[in-house]
Amino acid sequence: MGKSKLDKSKDKFQVAVDYLTEYSGVKGAIIADNEGIIIARSGPAEFDAETFAAFALAVKASIEEPLKEIARPDVEQLTVKTAQDWITIARLSPIILIVAAERHVDDLLSVRITRSLEMISTHMKAKYPAILSRDKAAAVRSKKKSEGVHV
Amino acid sequence: MIDSVEIKDRIAKCERILDSDPQSQIFAALADAYRKKGELQRAYEICALGLKQHPDYASARIVMAKVLLDKGNYEAALVELERGIMAGGRSRAVDLLEAEILIWQGKRHEANTIIRRLTSADPDDENVKSLLALLESEELDSEKQNDDVPSLENLQPEKTREKNLTLSRAVNILKVMPRVLGVLAVGHDGLVLDGRIEGDISRDEFAALSKSVHESIKAAAIKLGLGQGKEILIETLSTKIWIISMGKYILVITARDDVSMGALRLKIQDLFQEVNI
Numbered sequence: 001m002g003k004s005k006l007d008k009s010k011d012k013f014q015v016a017v018d019y020l021t022e023y024s025g026v027k028g029a030i031i032a033d034n035e036g037i038i039i040a041r042s043g044p045a046e047f048d049a050e051t052f053a054a055f056a057l058a059v060k061a062s063i064e065e066p067l068k069e070i071a072r073p074d075v076e077q078l079t080v081k082t083a084q085d086w087i088t089i090a091r092l093s094p095i096i097l098i099v100a101a102e103r104h105v106d107d108l109l110s111v112r113i114t115r116s117l118e119m120i121s122t123h124m125k126a127k128y129p130a131i132l133s134r135d136k137a138a139a140v141r142s143k144k145k146s147e148g149v150h151v
Numbered sequence: 152m153i154d155s156v157e158i159k160d161r162i163a164k165c166e167r168i169l170d171s172d173p174q175s176q177i178f179a180a181l182a183d184a185y186r187k188k189g190e191l192q193r194a195y196e197i198c199a200l201g202l203k204q205h206p207d208y209a210s211a212r213i214v215m216a217k218v219l220l221d222k223g224n225y226e227a228a229l230v231e232l233e234r235g236i237m238a239g240g241r242s243r244a245v246d247l248l249e250a251e252i253l254i255w256q257g258k259r260h261e262a263n264t265i266i267r268r269l270t271s272a273d274p275d276d277e278n279v280k281s282l283l284a285l286l287e288s289e290e291l292d293s294e295k296q297n298d299d300v301p302s303l304e305n306l307q308p309e310k311t312r313e314k315n316l317t318l319s320r321a322v323n324i325l326k327v328m329p330r331v332l333g334v335l336a337v338g339h340d341g342l343v344l345d346g347r348i349e350g351d352i353s354r355d356e357f358a359a360l361s362k363s364v365h366e367s368i369k370a371a372a373i374k375l376g377l378g379q380g381k382e383i384l385i386e387t388l389s390t391k392i393w394i395i396s397m398g399k400y401i402l403v404i405t406a407r408d409d410v411s412m413g414a415l416r417l418k419i420q421d422l423f424q425e426v427n428i
Contacts, residue, residue: 051376055371058374059367059368059371062368062370063363063367063368066360066361066363067364075385075387076388077384077385077386078384079382079383079384079385080372080383081381081384082377082379082381083378085377
């Protein structure tokens with residue numbers, strides 16, 4: 001049984017990111033809000049969570065316009081592979097999950113990311129239903145105005 | 152690229168018609184729309200139910216054959232296609248579908264006969280060219296696995312062919328893989344080198360926008376010291392867009408969300424290592 005399961009009092013967001021970093025080759029995982037403020041992070045001390053959160057925001061800001069034309073409906077997940085890293089940015093409005101792994105981690109990491117997103121979603125529904133419904137309403141309003149794309 | 156809004160509208164329209172008239176033959180269009188959306192099981196159920204009421208509706212038999220092909224059930228797809236031919240006769244679209252099923256079944260000689268007939272009737276048909284590329288690709292794969300399989304008359308030695316693989320041919324082969332909606336090779340100036348794409352958006356526009364997304368992400372990664380972005384995968388509920396840096400150009404692939412990424416990756420590695428541009 002994993003350490004996180006033993007600790008009942010542990011924040012569920014923290015459980016979700018710890019679950020990801022338990023996987024071999026994962027450098028770190030972050031849950032951030034729409035403005036890049038870090039809500040939970042997991043990884044060794046040298047893992048620079050701020051850099052990856054900034055990257056997610058920069059990507060979001062820079063690709064919204066072009067993606068509006070080619071990716072409808074909204075982007076759910078974005079994966080970037082560099083020479084060293086495999087970075088996944090998953091949107092679960094109003095928060096973002098960012099996972100940084102080594103470039104050659106096996107594809108089963110995707111399954112873990114999906115499970116982690118389910119944990120986050122369950123926790124959001126249970127603890128922050130008002131934020132979720134507000135965000136949904138905003139999304140509907142925004143969709144009516146334009147077909148915006150969010151990463 | 153399939154426009155998911157358009158598909159949703161089509162599904163809603165067909166469902167309204169079917170609700171008001173359960174005997175309507177619109178079920179075939181509805182099943183085809185679900186197939187394009189990637190909901191294969193739902194497409195199958197709708198089509199099977201409709202065919203119970205309209206067993207001689209040839210178009211529905213063809214849709215069912217396409218659904219079964221997408222599900223990977225080639226034998227059943229061919230049986231269904233034959234029923235469609237019995238009910239409605241042959242057409243160019245039927246021939247194309249039959250050739251594709253035969254290729255995936257490994258019946259390359261039969262497929263080749265049909266493709267040659269189609270080529271002689273219209274040598275410029277892009278669908279036929281794609282099938283031909285798929286056929287040749289499957290022949291190469293088969294040769295690698297089994298030297299006993301007889302090759303076609305015009306088949307060149309494997310090594311020569313791989314060396315001569317052009318970008319255009321590689322793109323065409325990739326394009327006919329199941330659930331792939333478009334493949335573009337885009338130069339560093341954002342202009343299309345080769346490829347084609349389904350849907351309303353023009354390939355030039357798609358290429359330019361993909362290039363723009365690629366550049367933006369690359370710049371953000373470099374700025375933050377994460378190195379150069381080699382691959383970008385964008386996933387929406389219905390579509391995947393995969394942008395891969397290939398050195399002299401970027402490869403942009405758009406596919407349905409249920410595409411097999413593993414199979415696609417293997418094919419890309421196999422094809423594009425030897426491409427001459």
